[in-house]
Amino acid sequence: MLSKNLVVYLFTRYDNEKTLDRFVSNYLSKPSGAAHELLICFKLIDKKKILSMSYILKKIKYIEYFDTCKINDYDFGSYKRISKRYPDHNILFLNSHSYPNTIFWLKKLLKFYKKNTLIGTSGSYESLLTSIKLKKFYKFFSFIKKKNEYKKKFFPFPNPHIRTANFLIKGSDFYDYIKDKSIKNKEDAWLIESGKNNLTNYFKKKNFNIYVVNSDGNKFDENNWGSSETYNYFKKSKSIISDKHVRKYEALNEEDKMISREKVWGNGHLYQNI
Numbered sequence: 001m002l003s004k005n006l007v008v009y010l011f012t013r014y015d016n017e018k019t020l021d022r023f024v025s026n027y028l029s030k031p032s033g034a035a036h037e038l039l040i041c042f043k044l045i046d047k048k049k050i051l052s053m054s055y056i057l058k059k060i061k062y063i064e065y066f067d068t069c070k071i072n073d074y075d076f077g078s079y080k081r082i083s084k085r086y087p088d089h090n091i092l093f094l095n096s097h098s099y100p101n102t103i104f105w106l107k108k109l110l111k112f113y114k115k116n117t118l119i120g121t122s123g124s125y126e127s128l129l130t131s132i133k134l135k136k137f138y139k140f141f142s143f144i145k146k147k148n149e150y151k152k153k154f155f156p157f158p159n160p161h162i163r164t165a166n167f168l169i170k171g172s173d174f175y176d177y178i179k180d181k182s183i184k185n186k187e188d189a190w191l192i193e194s195g196k197n198n199l200t201n202y203f204k205k206k207n208f209n210i211y212v213v214n215s216d217g218n219k220f221d222e223n224n225w226g227s228s229e230t231y232n233y234f235k236k237s238k239s240i241i242s243d244k245h246v247r248k249y250e251a252l253n254e255e256d257k258m259i260s261r262e263k264v265w266g267n268g269h270l271y272q273n274i
Contacts, residue, residue, distance in 0.1 A: 005036035005110065006089040006171075008082055010075055012043040015096045021056050026099035026242075028059060033107030036092075039063040041078050044070075073183040075164070076192050080178045087172035094166050097244035102215040105240045109168050112219045117209040118169050118200070120162035121241040122231035123222070126264045127159035128190060153195050158266065160222050161200040162210065163231065164193045165243035177202050214238040232257075232264040 011020055027038070040062045042050055047066075050057070067078045075095050083091060090113060092106065102108075109119055129150040132143075177199060183189055192199055203210060211219040212228045215238040220228040229238040232249050234257075239246050249260055 003035045003037050004089050005034060005092075005106065006039055006086055007032070007036050007092045007094065007106065008039045008041060008079070009094045009098075010041045010043060010078055010096050011045070012072075012096055013045050013049070017053055017056065019096055020053055023094075023096075023099045024056055024059055026101070030100040030103050030105060032100070033104030034110050036106055037063055039065050039082070041065045041067055041082060043067045043078050044072060074186070074189045076178060076181070076183045076189055080175065080181075083171040083175040083178065085171075087170075087175060089171045090168065091171050091174065092166070092168045093164075094241060095243065098166050098241050101237075101239055101242040104217075105215075108215070108217040108240055109213050111217065112209075112211055112213055113168060114209070115170075116173075116206070117211070118162060118167065118173075118203045119211050119213055119219075120164075120168075121166045121213065121239050121243075122163045122228070122246070123160065123212045123220075123225035124163055124194070124231060124264050125158035125160050125225070125266065126194065127154055127157040128194060129154040130157040130159075131263050153191060155196055159194055160225065161194045161198050162212070163243075163245075164199060165245065166241040167199075173203070173208075174199075213240060215240050226265045232261050234261070 009023060038060065040057075042065065044067070065082065067081060069077060069081070071077075075093075079093055090110070092109065109121070113119055129147070132147060132150060178192070181188075181192065183192070191197070200210060211221060212225045212230055213219050214228040214230050218228070225231075226233065229235055231237065231239065231246060237246050237250060249257065252260060
């Protein structure tokens with residue numbers, strides 16, 4: 001490989017050609033501004049399906065990575081194997097619903113990247129423990145059981161963490177964290193993102209620099225993640241990389257946006273100057 005910067009895009013059998021085409025179109029139309037190699041990880045897909053998408057893939061130069069794991073261990077399972085293979089690379093992980101949202105996206109992230117650093121394109125204070133709600137009264141007892149389970153697994157609000165839809169880290173650093181973890185279901189993936197022993201908290205204990213970087217090319221520490229305007233913010237997102245939940249928020253009506261903002265940032269104290 002010519003570059004030590006690796007952009008990893010995950011594509012799985014649960015995704016469709018439209019998703020891939022959207023990523024490729026944005027990857028081509030928004031220059032990264034920094035030398036890198038693109039790796040596309042094909043997960044739980046047979047080669048016949050990949051061939052059917054060759055009219056899209058031929059537009060770009062990329063490293064083809066077939067994940068040979070036969071079970072669905074979610075994004076993090078693939079990221080574990082890739083980080084083990086590329087320990088010396090600075091890896092920007094992008095899930096299948098993500099794509100560049102601004103020009104010079106990689107340059108802006110790498111500007112603040114150095115040894116012992118974790119960078120996200122957005123962060124959150126949300127706690128699944130605090131957010132869980134009783135939706136139907138007849139499920140009261142199962143709700144209490146789940147709430148008690150979550151008390152062991154998640155901190156209450158505020159629960160600051162880098163959102164793992166897109167994040168930049170050295171391969172060996174990520175592998176040190178993920179190597180002993182088994183991802184068998186969605187909750188296991190949630191624990192890696194926002195549980196008590198999540199990715200962010202692990203590297204906090206190791207005194208890593210942990211930032212969110214926005215499309216203006218500015219970095220923000222944990223206390224100011226909301227002000228980065230990258231996730232569930234009043235205005236249009238300044239996220240360097242667009243992802244499914246960023247777009248979902250932007251499509252909400254104003255009342256639902258307020259509810260979502262409060263889950264992520266609290267009761268609005270971050271927005272007093274808006």
